[in-house]
Amino acid sequence: RPRPITPPCDLRLQSQEVQVNLGSGDGARRSMMGDSSTLLSYYHEDAKTMYEVFQRGLHITGERDGPFLGSRLPNQPYKWLSYREVSLQLAEHLGSGLLSQGCQPSPDQFIGVFAQNRPEWIISELACYTYSMVVVPLYDTLGPDAIRYIINTAEISTVICDKAQKAAVLLENVQRGDTPGLKMIILMDAFDTQLLEEAQKCSVHIRALRDPPGPDDLSIVCFTSGTTGNPKGVMLTHGNVVADFAGFLKVTDKVIFPNQDDVLISFLPLAHMFERLIEAVVICHGGRIGFFQGDIRLLPDDMKALRPTIFPVVPRLLNRMYDKVRA
Numbered sequence: 001r002p003r004p005i006t007p008p009c010d011l012r013l014q015s016q017e018v019q020v021n022l023g024s025g026d027g028a029r030r031s032m033m034g035d036s037s038t039l040l041s042y043y044h045e046d047a048k049t050m051y052e053v054f055q056r057g058l059h060i061t062g063e064r065d066g067p068f069l070g071s072r073l074p075n076q077p078y079k080w081l082s083y084r085e086v087s088l089q090l091a092e093h094l095g096s097g098l099l100s101q102g103c104q105p106s107p108d109q110f111i112g113v114f115a116q117n118r119p120e121w122i123i124s125e126l127a128c129y130t131y132s133m134v135v136v137p138l139y140d141t142l143g144p145d146a147i148r149y150i151i152n153t154a155e156i157s158t159v160i161c162d163k164a165q166k167a168a169v170l171l172e173n174v175q176r177g178d179t180p181g182l183k184m185i186i187l188m189d190a191f192d193t194q195l196l197e198e199a200q201k202c203s204v205h206i207r208a209l210r211d212p213p214g215p216d217d218l219s220i221v222c223f224t225s226g227t228t229g230n231p232k233g234v235m236l237t238h239g240n241v242v243a244d245f246a247g248f249l250k251v252t253d254k255v256i257f258p259n260q261d262d263v264l265i266s267f268l269p270l271a272h273m274f275e276r277l278i279e280a281v282v283i284c285h286g287g288r289i290g291f292f293q294g295d296i297r298l299l300p301d302d303m304k305a306l307r308p309t310i311f312p313v314v315p316r317l318l319n320r321m322y323d324k325v326r327a
Contacts, residue, residue, distance in 0.1 A: 105131040158185075164192070187206065261287070
């Protein structure tokens with residue numbers, strides 16, 4: 001039986017206050033984990049952007065071309081796309097398709113992704129990074145007003161979404177004049193002619209889904225719900241994200257270090273940076289990512305089938321799982 005991991009610090013004292021003049025009267029705190037005297041920008045010399053993070057994972061798998069993104073249908077085993085399939089056959093093709101539709105290979109080009117966790121989410125992200133474009137996640141729980149606000153604020157002209165129902169909602173916004181800048185929707189799933197007809201009425205193009213950035217270039221804009229007012233867009237560069245997971249590796253590398261044999265189950269929303277961070281760590285070291293079926297009630301069955309070694313999770317979910325085991 002595996003031994004439990006020894007925490008890198010006392011979990012009852014994970015940070016301490018430091019004296020910094022912030023001008024607002026609020027105190028600052030620093031982590032008790034790792035070397036506080038060194039500010040990390042990256043962990044690996046060859047992984048300074050999110051594009052390079054994937055390229056490193058691709059290089060590590062090499063001739064073995066290891067499995068990368070996995071998904072499953074009910075009562076079916078996981079089916080995997082390899083690193084090379086995702087890179088050469090999917091991400092680069094999708095990125096080229098975006099360019100052919102008028103998107104610019106620039107950090108000023110924002111692409112919306114409106115989908116549940118699935119392989120196409122990561123493929124869409126990598127397609128953007130391959131051509132220096134920026135990802136802006138959208139998700140249902142933000143609410144319709146916030147989604148309209150984000151599309152307008154980020155000046156999103158193209159949204160990649162998973163289901164026709166979500167595309168219909170986006171089209172309704174355009175038809176009402178709420179999001180006049182939205183010009184193209186790319187769908188992961190099949191759609192019918194009625195959706196095309198509705199799109200033509202408001203001059204939106206519907207498409208079916210089938211120069212690398214630098215560390216200072218924008219990688220992703222995460223809109224938070226915020227405590228007051230409209231959602232706040234947090235602008236993260238490739239360097240920001242890579243530095244974040246470099247810090248994670250630094251404080252855990254003496255206890256556990258990811259490798260090609262690791263398998264992560266993707267459950268927490270990819271629109272949240274915690275899930276993105278841990279998945280980036282797995283990608284950078286050639287590991288595998290398997291996605292849950294989308295139903296939390298089936299999560300235990302997914303974990304039994306996938307047998308993950310890494311599970312990004314929040315305390316609330318652990319409490320629910322604990323209560324279920326004790327019941």
